[in-house]
Amino acid sequence: MSEFDFEIFLYLVVGGLMMVSASNIFNQVIERDLDALMQRTKGRPLPMGQISVNNALVLGFTFVIAGLTFLYIISPLCAMLGAISIFIYACVYTPLKLITPLSVFVGAIPGAIPFMLGWVAATNELGVEALALFLMQFFWQFPHFWAIAWWQNDEYEKAGFKMLPTGRKDKSTTFQIIFYSFWAIIMSIVPYFNVTGDLSLSTYGLVIVLMLGMFLLFYSFQLFKTSTTQNAKVLMYVSILYLTLVQIVYLIDNLF
16 A cells, blocks of 8 residues: 555545535435425525525535545546546435435445545555445445434435335344344455455454444344334444444554
């Protein structure tokens, strides 16, 4: 891997932030009428009339141009990945939410691209390392977002969003949460086996990541066992903690 370059890092942070911001702006423009129906989103600027649709679109496209410019300075490959992420999120995932629960699978693609972008920015290569990072984030998103969908199911139903895999808060949904939690853990330990190029994990890192994984699985099983909204909420927070700590483990592990 190349030496740390603060300038590249800065371009990546600013460009990535603008890329994500643009995606969210377009999402909120498309869903502005539906957001007004849900308690958790009705206070957003568009439903509240605090910003016009035209001004929101101008801001969104400004972020697209600026963000992709910063990413292009790093490399055309970074810019291409950023553009793909914005397109899938705004033009595919967002409209699919009203049609099919498979939208979550589509949304997991742009959701996982930022995780791999740092590697691509540092190496200008879309290799097995970047793919491994992508898959870690990809599989993690299912227990995370289905926990949110379980917790906020009544709100999503008001807007007509189809987010739970079966469309219902049932055992099949919680089983799938366990299944994808398991795969998120598997992908997080694959680098230990020296099959992911320069992305590696030490024995100490493996033990810590497995312990964090057991923590995630425990709360996934708790939701399966109890099927309560409170446990879904807890799982959502646990999933955030899990991903954050796994990333920190990888960072520290590859520094020493």
